[in-house]
Amino acid sequence: MAKGKLLSTFTKGIVKENPVLRLVLGTCPTLAVTTMAENGLWMGMAATLVLLGSNVVISLTRKVIPDKVRIPAFITIIAGFVTLVQMLVKAYAPEVNDKLGIFLPLIVVNCIILARAEMFASKNKVLPSILDALGMGVGFTAALVLMGSIRELLGSGSLFGVPITSSFIDPMIVMILPAGGFFVFAILIVLANKLSGDGKKAVLGCAGCPSAAHCPNAQTGGCEEKKEGEQ
Amino acid sequence: MEKLFVSSSPHLRSGTGVRSIMLDVIIALAPALIASVILFGLRALLVTAVSVAAAVLAEYLSRKIMKRPNSIGDLSAVVTGMLLAFNLPVSIPLWIAALGSAIAIVVVKQFFGGIGQNFVNPALAGRIILMVSFPAQMTKWTMPLTSFSGLDAVTTATPLGVLSEGGEQAMPPLLDMFFGVRGGCLGETCAVALLLGGVYLVARKVINPIIPICYVGTAALLSLAFGLDPLVQMLSGGLLLGAIFMATDYATSPLTNWGKVIFGIGCGVLTMIIRQFGSLPEGVSFSIVLMNILVPYIDRLTRPVPFGEEGARQ
Numbered sequence: 100m101a102k103g104k105l106l107s108t109f110t111k112g113i114v115k116e117n118p119v120l121r122l123v124l125g126t127c128p129t130l131a132v133t134t135m136a137e138n139g140l141w142m143g144m145a146a147t148l149v150l151l152g153s154n155v156v157i158s159l160t161r162k163v164i165p166d167k168v169r170i171p172a173f174i175t176i177i178a179g180f181v182t183l184v185q186m187l188v189k190a191y192a193p194e195v196n197d198k199l200g201i202f203l204p205l206i207v208v209n210c211i212i213l214a215r216a217e218m219f220a221s222k223n224k225v226l227p228s229i230l231d232a233l234g235m236g237v238g239f240t241a242a243l244v245l246m247g248s249i250r251e252l253l254g255s256g257s258l259f260g261v262p263i264t265s266s267f268i269d270p271m272i273v274m275i276l277p278a279g280g281f282f283v284f285a286i287l288i289v290l291a292n293k294l295s296g297d298g299k300k301a302v303l304g305c306a307g308c309p310s311a312a313h314c315p316n317a318q319t320g321g322c323e324e325k326k327e328g329e330q
Numbered sequence: 331m332e333k334l335f336v337s338s339s340p341h342l343r344s345g346t347g348v349r350s351i352m353l354d355v356i357i358a359l360a361p362a363l364i365a366s367v368i369l370f371g372l373r374a375l376l377v378t379a380v381s382v383a384a385a386v387l388a389e390y391l392s393r394k395i396m397k398r399p400n401s402i403g404d405l406s407a408v409v410t411g412m413l414l415a416f417n418l419p420v421s422i423p424l425w426i427a428a429l430g431s432a433i434a435i436v437v438v439k440q441f442f443g444g445i446g447q448n449f450v451n452p453a454l455a456g457r458i459i460l461m462v463s464f465p466a467q468m469t470k471w472t473m474p475l476t477s478f479s480g481l482d483a484v485t486t487a488t489p490l491g492v493l494s495e496g497g498e499q500a501m502p503p504l505l506d507m508f509f510g511v512r513g514g515c516l517g518e519t520c521a522v523a524l525l526l527g528g529v530y531l532v533a534r535k536v537i538n539p540i541i542p543i544c545y546v547g548t549a550a551l552l553s554l555a556f557g558l559d560p561l562v563q564m565l566s567g568g569l570l571l572g573a574i575f576m577a578t579d580y581a582t583s584p585l586t587n588w589g590k591v592i593f594g595i596g597c598g599v600l601t602m603i604i605r606q607f608g609s610l611p612e613g614v615s616f617s618i619v620l621m622n623i624l625v626p627y628i629d630r631l632t633r634p635v636p637f638g639e640e641g642a643r644q
Contacts, residue, residue, distance in 0.1 A: 269426075271463035278462070282437075 108227050112234030119242040120291035121309045124210040128202045129243060130280040136259050139247030141195045143240025145184050145203060150212050150239075151232040152180035157220040158228035164221070173216045174207070181207045211239060218314070242287065249283050250274045348445065352405035354536045358527035359412050359575065365510055365520035369474035370420040374516050377427050378415040384428035385411030388435040396440065406445050410434055413453035416517025416571060417615065418460070421470050430456040446581045450622040454576055454615045461615070471513035486513040489566040490611040493558075507565040518568040528574035537578040540590040541597075545573040548598025556606050569601065572614040582622040589625075589632040596621045 118124045125146070132138045156176050157164075164172045185203050188196050196203060206212065215235055220228040252258055254274030256265025264270070273279045295309075305311045366374040389407035393400055401407075411431050418427055434456030439448045461468045473486040489512055492501055502512045510520025518524075531537040549569060550560035564570070577583060577597055584593050597617050604613025 269423075269464055269467070272465070273459055273463040276462065 105227060105230055109230040109234040112231065112236070112238040113241065114238070114291060115295045116235075116309045117238040117242055117291055117295075118211040118214075118235050119239055120288050121295060122211075122214070123288070124214050125239065126284070128205065128209060129246065130277065130284060132199060132202050133243055133247040133250055133280060133283075134254065134275040135198075135251045136244055136247035138198050139243030139245075140240065141192075142199055142202065143236065143243045145188065145199070146206050146209055146211065146239055147232070147236025148184050149177065149180045149206050149209075150215060150236050151229065152183070153177045153212055153216055154220040154228040154232035155225060156180075157216045158223060158225045161221045169217075169221065170213075173213060173221075177212050177216070178207050211235060246280075246283050246287060249287075250279060254279060348404040348406060351536055352409050354531060354534050355409050355575070356405065356412065358530045358536075359409070359416070359517070361523035361526045362416065362517045362520055362571070363412070365523040366416070366420075366516045369510050369519060370472060370516060374420050377418060377420060377422060377424065377516060378412060380424045381415035381418070381427045381431045382408050382411030384431035385414070385435050388432040389440070392436045392440040393444070398444065401444060404445060407435055410439070410453045410456075412517075413451075413575060414456050416575075417453065417457040417515050417568065419468065419470055419514075420472050420516055422467055426460060426464055426467060430460040433459050448581055450619045451576050451579050451582050454572075454619050454622075457615050458619060473513060474511050474519065488513045488611065489562065490605065493562075493566075494605075494611040501562070504561060504565070507562070512566070514566075515568060515571075518571040521565050521570055524570040524574055528570075531574070531578075537574070538587075538590060540587055541577050541583060541594040542573040544591050544594025545577055545597045545601075546570070548595045549602050552598065552602035556602065558606075563602070563605070567605070567612040568614040572601075572618055573597070576615075577618050577621070579622075582625055584625050584628045584632065586629070586632040586634060589628045592628050592632070593621055593625065596624065 112118065114121075116122060119126065119129050128142055128146070132142045153173070153176050157173060160172075160176075181204060184206070185196070188199075188203060215231060219231045223231070248258055252263065253271050254276075256268060256270040257263055271279070274283070305314070305316075308314070363375070363378060366378075385407040386402050390400065390402050393402075414430050414434055415427060418430070434452035438450060438452040438455040439445065442448050469491075471486050471488055471491070489501055489507065491513070506512060507519075508521050510523070512519055528537075528539075528542060532539045546564055546569060550564055553560040553563040573594075577594065584590050597614075600617030600620055601613045604610060604616060610616075
């Protein structure tokens with residue numbers, strides 16, 4: 100694989116195929132833990148670790164795993180790494196474990212990790228899979244930290260726990276409530292679309308889909324058939 | 331913008347436009363504005379002015395940034411600003427009022443395509459966001475008419491607040507409530523001014539009376555069923571302001587008469603359920619916004635059958 104291709108395997112996850120903002124995967128932890136920038140950072144790092152481990156193992160075993168049972172096999176591998184990460188966090192950073200709560204073990208069902216296993220690691224060699232995991236991990240972490248920072252700054256008047264505006268502006272509590280999470284999420288998606296687009300209008304269907312390159316349905320007419328009379 | 335309108339004859343040209351309708355609404359809101367200045371002092375006018383100015387500015391800037399034609403001339407932003415101000419307590423910090431207007435116009439109206447495209451009433455959505463964001467400032471009620479006694483401000487509870495707290499404080503007499511001498515938001519207290527505005531709007535055929543009548547009627551019937559005084563319930567909170575000026579918003583209320591009946595009854599039921607069983611004392615804004623979201627479904631349910639196609643609706 101050429102060097103430029105390897106580099107783009109890493110960088111595509113940061114904006115162009117950002118897992119949260121462009122592929123809209125893993126939205127549950129994104130909305131739930133980003134009430135503070137710090138939580139976003141920990142969540143992103145934990146998910147990146149799991150993603151790195153699962154991508155490596157799945158890429159190594161991609162010729163061994165039978166196609167028909169690949170999903171249970173992937174989930175088992177992912178669950179193994181999640182257990183590992185959770186034990187590490189519990190042992191060395193119990194306060195992070197308290198902050199992330201249920202969302203730490205729920206990394207098992209984080210769509211980003213399964214999606215990268217299915218779309219990338221099961222079809223590529225180990226080195227590109229590592230780069231893909233790191234790029235996606237950085238993209239996920241960056242999106243979470245950005246979202247957490249905006250929500251924490253507006254909703255609590257602080258950043259990474261340091262008070263900034265709370266002394267002279269009353270914080271908008273709605274920003275740390277779920278509604279504010281959805282709001283910031285939507286605004287960031289708009290921004291990411293603007294940044295990764297080529298200045299043209301948005302395209303619907305496979306042509307405008309960031310996952311099209313890896314999607315088996317893209318060649319056969321797209322995700323869903325058009326139904327007559329439906330809007 | 332569509333330039334060509336095709337419809338069946340006969341055709342009638344009327345001078346009515348968005349601007350003239352909005353002007354009528356502003357005229358109808360004027361008595362309540364005057365009442366609020368009398369009741370709560372000149373700061374009521376200041377809050378309204380800031381809110382209106384912020385709404386118009388937000389409309390102008392957002393249209394400019396989105397490269398859409400300027401639309402502040404249709405006066406709808408002025409109405410949104412006024413309605414939002416009427417939903418705020420008089421002691422509200424001015425920047426919160428301005429922020430609420432900006433949210434109402436930019437997020438709720440312009441993000442969804444501008445006038446006629448908003449999925450809920452912008453002023454109410456703005457109020458709800460402020461209510462959730464700044465609960466302390468949004469529930470600091472000032473006693474009306476204190477400016478005449480020489481004091482700066484006296485805090486008080488709203489009648490609904492008194493009721494939900496268990497009635498330790500005295501309720502204002504009914505006649506006082508009718509003239510607006512009670513704690514509450516700027517424009518919601520003076521029932522007589524709101525009714526005057528409502529009558530003007532109905533007389534000018536700007537609003538259809540079905541929604542306000544069904545809304546207030548349902549609320550009154552339900553308060554009887556819950557064992558409450560229907561007159562007190564009708565005159566307290568934002569019920570009249572909401573029923574006359576907010577629930578009748580064209581973009582967010584049903585098209586057909588039966589749809590309007592369902593909409594009004596739904597608003598009334600939700601309002602009384604929130605008042606009686608909810609943790610908040612008042613539920614007018616939430617109930618109207620919830621019903622706003624249901625409007626497309628109500629419209630689909632009550633779609634009229636074309637003449638001669640008796641069994642077509644299935």
